[in-house]
Amino acid sequence: MLTPRKFNSSIGTFKSTIDYKTLIPVRVIDIILDESHPEYEKYAKTRAIGAIKYRFLDKIVNEDEPEKLPVAFPLNQTIKTFPLKNEIVLLQLATSPEAITSKDSEVVTYYSSIVNVWNDINHNASPDSDSTSNTVDLGYEFKENSELKPLHPFNGDTIIEGRHGQSIRFAGARSFKNTISTSDNDSKPFIILSNGHEKSSGDEFYVEDINKDKSSIYITSDHTIPLDQSRDKYASAKERPTLAKSYKGSQIILKSGRLYFDAKEEDILFSSKGVFGVTSEAVHLDGNQYVGLDATKIYLGESAMRFELQPVILGNQLELFLLTLLSSLQRVSNVLTNAKVIDGKPIPLVNKEGPVLKADIKGLLNQINPNGNSVLKSTKVFTE
Numbered sequence: 001m002l003t004p005r006k007f008n009s010s011i012g013t014f015k016s017t018i019d020y021k022t023l024i025p026v027r028v029i030d031i032i033l034d035e036s037h038p039e040y041e042k043y044a045k046t047r048a049i050g051a052i053k054y055r056f057l058d059k060i061v062n063e064d065e066p067e068k069l070p071v072a073f074p075l076n077q078t079i080k081t082f083p084l085k086n087e088i089v090l091l092q093l094a095t096s097p098e099a100i101t102s103k104d105s106e107v108v109t110y111y112s113s114i115v116n117v118w119n120d121i122n123h124n125a126s127p128d129s130d131s132t133s134n135t136v137d138l139g140y141e142f143k144e145n146s147e148l149k150p151l152h153p154f155n156g157d158t159i160i161e162g163r164h165g166q167s168i169r170f171a172g173a174r175s176f177k178n179t180i181s182t183s184d185n186d187s188k189p190f191i192i193l194s195n196g197h198e199k200s201s202g203d204e205f206y207v208e209d210i211n212k213d214k215s216s217i218y219i220t221s222d223h224t225i226p227l228d229q230s231r232d233k234y235a236s237a238k239e240r241p242t243l244a245k246s247y248k249g250s251q252i253i254l255k256s257g258r259l260y261f262d263a264k265e266e267d268i269l270f271s272s273k274g275v276f277g278v279t280s281e282a283v284h285l286d287g288n289q290y291v292g293l294d295a296t297k298i299y300l301g302e303s304a305m306r307f308e309l310q311p312v313i314l315g316n317q318l319e320l321f322l323l324t325l326l327s328s329l330q331r332v333s334n335v336l337t338n339a340k341v342i343d344g345k346p347i348p349l350v351n352k353e354g355p356v357l358k359a360d361i362k363g364l365l366n367q368i369n370p371n372g373n374s375v376l377k378s379t380k381v382f383t384e
Contacts, residue, residue, distance in 0.1 A: 023090040025115060026054040027126070028083045030066040031139065039067060050074040050082055052089065052111060075110035085139030086125035088115035121150045121161045148197060152205035154178040165197035169208070177207050180223050191219040215256035224248045227255065231279045235302040241277055298383075314384075315377035319370040326361050326368075333358035 030053040032040055040048050053069040055061045061069065072091055074080050083089050089111040096108035117124040122145050125136045138144065148165045155175035160168040172189040174181045180190060196214020197206055210216045211228045218225050227244040234240050244253065261268050270276060285291050299305035300312075337354030339347050367375050 023092050023112075024056070025088050026056055026072075026091055026111075028085055028087050028089060029053045029055055029063050029069055030085065031082060033082065033140065039071075043071060047073075050080060052083060054089070054091070054111075057088075070109065072109040072111040075112040081114060083111070083114050084123050084125060084142055085137055086127045087123065088117060088126050089113065090115065119150060120146075121165075122146065122148050122163050145199075147199035147201060149200055149202075149204060149206040152177045152207045154181075165199075166195040167197070167208070168193050177205075180220075180225065185222040188222045190221060190223050191217075193217040193219075210253070210255050213255075216254070218251075218253040218255075220252075221250050222248065225251075225253055227253060231281075233279045234277060236299070236305060237275065237277060238305065239275075241275060312383050315374075316370050319368040319374065319376065322364070322368050323370055326365050330358065330361045330365075333361060 032043065032048045032051045034040070034049070035045070037048070039051075039053075042048070043051055051071050051073050053066040053071055055063070055069055063069075072089075074082075075092070075094065090113050091109055091111050093107045094110050096106040114124055115126075117126045123136075123138055123142070125138055127136050136144070145164070148163075151159055151161060151167050151169060153159060153175075154169075154171045154177065155173040156171070157175075158170040169192040170189070171178065171192070172181060172187050174183070174186045181188070192208050194208040194213045194216045198209065198212045200206070208216065210218060210225060224247065225244065229244050232243060297308075299308075304310060333354050335354070336350050336357065339350045339354070341347060369377075373379060
């Protein structure tokens with residue numbers, strides 16, 4: 001359990017001039033983000049993460065000594081947006097850790113929303129108007145990127161945006177710039193998770209582009225997503241699947257430079273009611289124990305699927321056939337070796353070929369083994 005610390009001393013006259021419902025805008029001077037900060041231990045270590053040092057907008061203070069400034073802690077425990085230096089946040093009072101063990105009504109200063117001064121996702125810093133510097137100190141070497149634009153809102157959207165061109169959009173209603181919702185799927189939900197938005201130099205808002213954003217996940221219910229497929233070769237399919245940009249329905253689309261799935265404990269399993277298709281420059285399957293394929297029919301090659309002209313030979317069955325054939329020839333070789341004319345004289349040409357044929361048959365018989373391994377059969381590939 002967190003050891004209570006006395007934070008009320010940081011509030012000063014602020015506590016006596018407001019009530020719990022008052023929100024006060026202040027400017028962020030410093031923020032504690034890790035244990036390297038000089039005041040990390042002062043404010044109870046992990047409790048200090050996200051704490052800001054601030055000043056009131058109407059007061060002039062020495063910002064070179066942030067340790068003398070009051071402190072405020074993040075109000076929300078589950079969703080946090082850490083402010084940058086010179087951004088404006090709203091303060092309010094709420095219960096302190098001391099209230100757990102004390103009968104007094106201890107309170108602490110917390111901060112909540114970053115004031116959306118510029119309606120900019122990268123930063124909303126608002127330094128003093130009398131500042132002589134042309135650059136804004138955002139702290140921690142944060143780099144301003146004016147080419148990143150906020151998402152263009154659709155009607156009724158819920159949007160979560162980061163500072164670096166990443167977002168989650170919960171949408172569904174028809175709206176200006178919304179090309180996904182149409183008259184026949186109006187108000188049907190879709191979710192877009194996008195990372196790595198394209199940069200632009202204008203003042204316009206941004207609308208996600210699955211073909212240009214670095215990585216995207218689209219979750220739809222009855223929509224068409226204009227995805228440009230990397231490949232559309234489906235020569236092995238009996239029925240060519242609907243292209244991604246033409247399909248309409250409930251689907252999940254993942255688009256990125258690389259997709260990597262790794263199950264560190266158990267399995268990765270795919271189950272499809274319809275077709276499971278793969279199209280790529282190269283396809284490889286590697287298994288330490290085995291690679292199994294099973295279907296009513298298994299085709300190797302496009303023409304094999306279309307015409308079924310060349311079925312695969314069964315190794316044991318073929319060797320049984322060869323064994324029968326070679327055994328018959330072996331008997332013939334014995335007859336040829338001892339063949340005579342009607343008066344009992346040998347037939348030199350025939351008798352000569354008998355042993356030769358017998359030797360050839362013996363060599364062939366040594367190569368087959370209908371009940372086990374042989375030089376003719378693979379030790380890795382098996383079929384029915």
